[in-house]
Amino acid sequence: MSGSEEFIRPAMSRRNLLLAGTAGVAGAAGLIHSSQALAAGPSAPPGGTSAPPAPSEPLDLEPSEVSAMALITRDYLGTTGCKLYYEPSGNPNSFTFNDTFYNQLSSWKNFIYNNAPDSWGWPSRIYSYGAYVDKPGMHGSGRAFDIGKIVYKNSSGTTHTISMRYDVWHGGSNAALYRRRYWGAAASFARRFRHVITYADNSTHHNHIHADNAIYGSTTDCYYSTGSTSQTYIVQGCCRVVWGLGTALDGDYGPETERHSTQVLRRIGRSSGNITNKYNFRAFLTASFRKAVGTQSY
Structure with a gap:
C-alpha cells in the first residue's frame, strides 16, 4: 500500500x-x-432457553453513559x-x-x-x-x-x-495460518472499534473476539492509546505474527513495539511519524488485515 x-x-x-x-x-x-x-x-440459541453467556468487559473500559x-x-x-x-x-x-x-x-x-x-x-x-x-x-x-x-x-x-477459535486451533497443524488470519481480523475490528478484546487479554476470550462501541465505532474516530493493553496486544500481535518481527506479546507499549510498528509503517509507505499518529495507526491496521489474508504482500 x-x-x-x-x-x-x-x-x-x-x-x-x-x-x-x-x-x-x-x-x-x-x-x-x-x-x-x-x-x-x-x-436465545436454537433449541435453548437463554442467551449465551457473556464475556467479561475489557479491563481498560472507560465510563460510558448507556441510554x-x-x-x-x-x-x-x-x-x-x-x-x-x-x-x-x-x-x-x-x-x-x-x-x-x-x-x-x-x-x-x-x-x-x-x-x-x-x-x-x-x-x-x-x-x-x-x-x-x-x-x-x-x-x-x-x-x-x-x-x-x-x-x-x-x-x-x-x-x-x-x-477466532484460538481454543480449537492453537495447537493444531494449521495454527500458523489461523493465527495470522486471527490477528488480521483483530486489526480489522480495531480499525473501527475502540474496545477489541482478544485471546491475549484473558482466557475468557480464547474462543472469540469481543468488539463494542463504548468509546467509538467509526473509522474516522479511530486512534491508538498506548495505555490500552488491549490495543497494544493487537499492535504487537500484528507485528509478531502478520509481519514476522518477533515482537513480544506483553501488552506494554515500549521501545520494541514502537520500533517494530514503525518498521511496518515504513514498509507500507508511511514516510514519517510512528503508530501514535492516528492516521498511521489506521493505515497499520488496514495493511495488517490485507497482508494477513493474502491480499497484498507489501
Whole structure:
C-alpha cells in the first residue's frame, strides 16, 4: 500500500456486481431507526432457553453513559448474503443489536469484504456467541458482539475461513495460518472499534473476539492509546505474527513495539511519524488485515 491511509475498492467491482441483488433487498431493512424499535429480548440459541453467556468487559473500559436506544433483531449482517450463525451449535440464528451498532458492524463487514482477496468472494457466514444479553454493560445495551468465525464464499462455492477459535486451533497443524488470519481480523475490528478484546487479554476470550462501541465505532474516530493493553496486544500481535518481527506479546507499549510498528509503517509507505499518529495507526491496521489474508504482500 502506498501512503494512502485506506484502501477503497471501486464501487462496481466484480464482487460488488455479484452482491448487488442482495444488497438492494437488505438496504432499507438494515437502517431501522428508533421509531421502529423492537421490544426484543436476548437472542436465545436454537433449541435453548437463554442467551449465551457473556464475556467479561475489557479491563481498560472507560465510563460510558448507556441510554435507551433502539434494538433490532437480524439473522444477517448488512446484506442477506451474509447470514448469522450461533457458534456453539453451528445453526442459523437471529441476534439483537442496538441499531447504530448494527450499522457499524455492517460497515466493518464491508471493510473485510473490500480488503480480502477477490478469489475469496464475500463474507457469507458470520458465527457469533451473541450481541444483546440481559445484563449490565455494553452487551446489555446491544452494543457488543462476540465473533467466533467468518466464512467467505466465492461464486464457485469455494470457502475460506477466519477463525477466532484460538481454543480449537492453537495447537493444531494449521495454527500458523489461523493465527495470522486471527490477528488480521483483530486489526480489522480495531480499525473501527475502540474496545477489541482478544485471546491475549484473558482466557475468557480464547474462543472469540469481543468488539463494542463504548468509546467509538467509526473509522474516522479511530486512534491508538498506548495505555490500552488491549490495543497494544493487537499492535504487537500484528507485528509478531502478520509481519514476522518477533515482537513480544506483553501488552506494554515500549521501545520494541514502537520500533517494530514503525518498521511496518515504513514498509507500507508511511514516510514519517510512528503508530501514535492516528492516521498511521489506521493505515497499520488496514495493511495488517490485507497482508494477513493474502491480499497484498507489501
